[in-house]
Amino acid sequence: MAELRNCPSCGTLYVRNSVRDVCEKCYKEEEKKYDIVYKFLKKRENRSATKDTVVEQTGVDEELIFKWVRKGRLQLAQFPNLGYPCAKCGTIIREGKLCTNCISSIRNDLEVHEKEEIRKEQIQLRTYHSQ
Numbered sequence: 001m002a003e004l005r006n007c008p009s010c011g012t013l014y015v016r017n018s019v020r021d022v023c024e025k026c027y028k029e030e031e032k033k034y035d036i037v038y039k040f041l042k043k044r045e046n047r048s049a050t051k052d053t054v055v056e057q058t059g060v061d062e063e064l065i066f067k068w069v070r071k072g073r074l075q076l077a078q079f080p081n082l083g084y085p086c087a088k089c090g091t092i093i094r095e096g097k098l099c100t101n102c103i104s105s106i107r108n109d110l111e112v113h114e115k116e117e118i119r120k121e122q123i124q125l126r127t128y129h130s131q
Helices: 024-042 051-058 062-070 100-130
Strands: 003-006 013-016
């Protein structure tokens, strides 16, 4: 279902839908930039370009490149040196929202938390039974 929002790029009020997350004007501008990036990457010698090289050569903002990689518009199988930042630490990743280090860190934190909760329950049970 569509909803009324301000465009994150220009601030214009627009109707957001499942296809576009910016207003019509910004969408058209993004599409022009996408064409520039895609034409650059389509050349055989540029397929292994890094994000920094693409930004430098095309003038397109890295956030747009990340957006297109996340959405699958720029296929990582075709462009092996592209990726997007981990939502937690910013390390460049190729899938998911978190890098393996952040996933491991969160899992470890959860394990520590679970052990602490079990320890607290055991203390409460001992205190309850000793009264």
